Amino acid sequence: MIPEKSKITQGQLMFFIIQSQVGVGILTLPHKLQESAKGAGWISVLIAGLAVQVIIVILWALCRRFPSDTIYGFLPKITGKFLGNLLCFLYIGYFLFSAGTVLAKFADVVGRWVLLATPRWALLILALLTCMYLAKENLRVIARLFVISSLTIIVMVALSLCGYVNANFSYIFPITEAGWGNIIKSANEALFPLVGYEAILVLYPFVEGKSGGKLKAASLGNMMITLFYTFEVFTSLVIFSPAVMPAVSEPLLYMLKGFSFQIIQRIDLIFLSLWVFVVSNAMVSWIYMATVGLGRFFHRGEHKKAVPYTICILFILAMIAQEPSVTDFYDQAIKVSHYTFVVGLPLILLCFAYFMRKRGT
Amino acid sequence: MKRICFLCVMMSLLLFIAGCWDQDLLKDARLIYGGGYDPAPNGKLRVTFVIRDVPSGEQQSPKNDIITTEGDTPRDARDHADDQVSRHIRTYKNRFILIGEELAKQDIYPVLEVFYRDPKSSLNARIGVAQGTAEDILSLKKVGNVLIAEEIDELIKSKEETTTVPKVTLEKIYPVMLDPGEDFVLPYLMEQGARVNVSRIAMFHNNKFTGTLSSEESTMYLLLKGRKGKVTRFTQNMSTKGEMSTTEENPQIRYDFLTFNVDKLKQKMKVKVQSGDQITVHLKLKMKVSVIEYPKDRLEKKQVVAELNKDLSKKMTDLAQKTLDHMQKARCDGLGIGRQLMAFHPRVWKKQKEEWGSNYQKVHFAPVVQVEITKQGIIN
Numbered sequence: 001m002i003p004e005k006s007k008i009t010q011g012q013l014m015f016f017i018i019q020s021q022v023g024v025g026i027l028t029l030p031h032k033l034q035e036s037a038k039g040a041g042w043i044s045v046l047i048a049g050l051a052v053q054v055i056i057v058i059l060w061a062l063c064r065r066f067p068s069d070t071i072y073g074f075l076p077k078i079t080g081k082f083l084g085n086l087l088c089f090l091y092i093g094y095f096l097f098s099a100g101t102v103l104a105k106f107a108d109v110v111g112r113w114v115l116l117a118t119p120r121w122a123l124l125i126l127a128l129l130t131c132m133y134l135a136k137e138n139l140r141v142i143a144r145l146f147v148i149s150s151l152t153i154i155v156m157v158a159l160s161l162c163g164y165v166n167a168n169f170s171y172i173f174p175i176t177e178a179g180w181g182n183i184i185k186s187a188n189e190a191l192f193p194l195v196g197y198e199a200i201l202v203l204y205p206f207v208e209g210k211s212g213g214k215l216k217a218a219s220l221g222n223m224m225i226t227l228f229y230t231f232e233v234f235t236s237l238v239i240f241s242p243a244v245m246p247a248v249s250e251p252l253l254y255m256l257k258g259f260s261f262q263i264i265q266r267i268d269l270i271f272l273s274l275w276v277f278v279v280s281n282a283m284v285s286w287i288y289m290a291t292v293g294l295g296r297f298f299h300r301g302e303h304k305k306a307v308p309y310t311i312c313i314l315f316i317l318a319m320i321a322q323e324p325s326v327t328d329f330y331d332q333a334i335k336v337s338h339y340t341f342v343v344g345l346p347l348i349l350l351c352f353a354y355f356m357r358k359r360g361t
Numbered sequence: 362m363k364r365i366c367f368l369c370v371m372m373s374l375l376l377f378i379a380g381c382w383d384q385d386l387l388k389d390a391r392l393i394y395g396g397g398y399d400p401a402p403n404g405k406l407r408v409t410f411v412i413r414d415v416p417s418g419e420q421q422s423p424k425n426d427i428i429t430t431e432g433d434t435p436r437d438a439r440d441h442a443d444d445q446v447s448r449h450i451r452t453y454k455n456r457f458i459l460i461g462e463e464l465a466k467q468d469i470y471p472v473l474e475v476f477y478r479d480p481k482s483s484l485n486a487r488i489g490v491a492q493g494t495a496e497d498i499l500s501l502k503k504v505g506n507v508l509i510a511e512e513i514d515e516l517i518k519s520k521e522e523t524t525t526v527p528k529v530t531l532e533k534i535y536p537v538m539l540d541p542g543e544d545f546v547l548p549y550l551m552e553q554g555a556r557v558n559v560s561r562i563a564m565f566h567n568n569k570f571t572g573t574l575s576s577e578e579s580t581m582y583l584l585l586k587g588r589k590g591k592v593t594r595f596t597q598n599m600s601t602k603g604e605m606s607t608t609e610e611n612p613q614i615r616y617d618f619l620t621f622n623v624d625k626l627k628q629k630m631k632v633k634v635q636s637g638d639q640i641t642v643h644l645k646l647k648m649k650v651s652v653i654e655y656p657k658d659r660l661e662k663k664q665v666v667a668e669l670n671k672d673l674s675k676k677m678t679d680l681a682q683k684t685l686d687h688m689q690k691a692r693c694d695g696l697g698i699g700r701q702l703m704a705f706h707p708r709v710w711k712k713q714k715e716e717w718g719s720n721y722q723k724v725h726f727a728p729v730v731q732v733e734i735t736k737q738g739i740i741n
């Protein structure tokens with residue numbers, strides 16, 4: 001069923017999850033969390049990470065019943081052919097939409113921080129061409145690159161450590177200023193930068209080994225990313241006073257802007273270049289998930305033939321999202337569809353499959 | 362064939378998209394190395410830019426060009442300056458911002474806002490307050506053989522190392538500037554002869570310049586804040602006969618002074634709130650110092666050292682008290698007492714935040730400085 005050269009190890013699955021989760025959210029997350037949770041924003045991230053863990057278990061339990069099928073394979077088996085295929089298309093749409101949102105935000109940040117005069121289409125094309133180059137490869141190649149590029153996360157942590165020169169820990173106190181209600185509510189906000197773990201729905205059959213190990217790998221990936229996000233949010237919170245935070249929408253970049261080493265004047269640009277790397281990986285991950293589905297329906301399982309027109313769709317999606325009103329709409333749509341497709345539906349499907357005793361071979 | 366076509370198209374495409382829009386060549390730019398801001402009589406800003414010119418010949422040394430313009434905002438003034446200067450003015454390499462005393466007495470945030478908003482500005486530029494006008498200091502053009510922009514930048518930098526002025530860049534004061542619970546301080550630049558003197562601190566309250574600390578007090582403030590630089594030297598008069606000033610009254614006066622360097626510093630600050638919302642701040646400084654000059658006594662006797670420790674501790678405690686008094690008079694909450702209240706006594710802060718400026722003046726400070734001589738150079 002799955003060609004040997006597309007198989008990946010559990011370690012690679014972990015890095016795949018990591019790379020899909022780190023996206024554009026990381027830059028703006030501290031700003032958003034401070035708005036609602038005040039100094040306890042970092043606790044919200046931990047709570048969100050915990051919630052993601054629960055969702056991962058649900059997804060895993062669902063996938064485990066069909067060990068040799070991707071989501072596109074087992075949906076028709078659970079719900080019947082017509083409804084199943086319809087749901088498959090909705091999932092493809094969701095993946096594409098997620099990729100489009102990431103791409104739009106990516107272009108926003110780069111356009112605001114570095115390439116001020118470069119038109120948006122040029123930024124998008126540059127990003128998409130790179131993504132295309134990777135996304136058309138088989139899964140093993142993608143996973144290998146993800147493993148290597150995870151090194152950039154370590155460098156990002158190291159760079160953020162510079163910020164502690166100016167840290168003032170009293171900025172996060174009193175921790176429960178916003179109240180636990182708000183802290184948990186902002187965990188909801190923190191959930192979206194963490195999306196990407198749903199890759200497990202598509203990747204599950206490609207991974208070697210037993211199901212327990214796969215869960216472990218996915219959970220470990222999620223844990224690392226939750227910790228990474230918590231660290232970055234905490235860093236931003238101790239560096240920017242509560243009064244400044246509302247004014248700074250990308251605190252991580254902003255704090256690095258004022259630092260300079262002997263030979264490098266603008267560390268924020270270095271950070272941004274690493275971030276570009278990580279973001280395009282996240283996009284590749286979404287594109288891969290979508291194209292696997294498209295490939296199954298239209299190209300007899302060859303996902304690479306679906307890549308070129310997928311890229312075009314993403315380009316259009318990201319070109320539309322230029323005004324704040326549209327991006328806000330995108331955000332809302334992502335939230336709703338995330339809850340529907342990644343939390344709600346899998347839970348229903350799981351119950352359904354459980355009671356109907358449906359199992360794959 | 363298909364592949365070759367594709368490659369050709371790609372190549373030509375890449376040729377066209379290689380950084381055309383955002384390229385900004387150094388040869389088309391005039392770099393601003395520093396800027397001075399003063400109020401103009403008609404409510405406008407008077408801005409003085411130091412522009413660095415590097416002549417094309419290798420033998421010639423770089424030169425500074427000073428240009429002064431007026432405008433409604435800093436950016437407006439910069440645009441006016443651009444009208445008078447060939448090529449484009451660029452601020453990537455801006456190294457310092459000088460604010461004239463009179464302008465600093467008004468709110469300085471609107472003057473600095475453009476630097477925070479512009480993605481291309483250099484946030485690591487130093488910032489200081491100029492006695493008189495910034496224009497006067499920048500108009501010196503050269504101090505000795507050094508160009509004014511370098512001189513100011515390097516001077517402030519070296520004074521940061523000697524714990525005379527705080528390490529302040531545009532970025533560092535940004536979180537403090539908007540925070541109601543803390544005030545910032547800046548280096549205070551004075552023109553002296555044809556030179557620039559940086560030895561004092563300008564205090565701010567609510568982003569407004571409210572007073573200066575003397576050079577000794579400035580160092581003391583930095584120690585109280587726990588920001589010791591590489592070198593921290595104090596000279597104290599150890600005379601037992603009181604402060605007699607002339608050699609005629611006290612022929613031994615040259616023998617009375619002791620200079621020491623603070624080697625190690627431990628600083629502790631505790632904010633306590635007693636009943637009736639009386640705020641008491643306990644400040645504890647423990648210093649290990651080395652004696653640098655002291656002509657009077659030999660320091661081999663333990664008793665002498667103990668005596669000196671006691672005297673110095675008392676003198677330094679007095680100095681700390683004096684420093685804090687001056688800061689309270691200027692309403693400058695440079696130690697972030699409000700910040701501490703906000704974080705650890707939120708209820709008290711809620712009551713006091715409306716009138717924090719005057720409430721701060723009622724805070725009771727209890728500084729204790731302990732000095733311990735641990736080194737004495739290579740003679741006893």
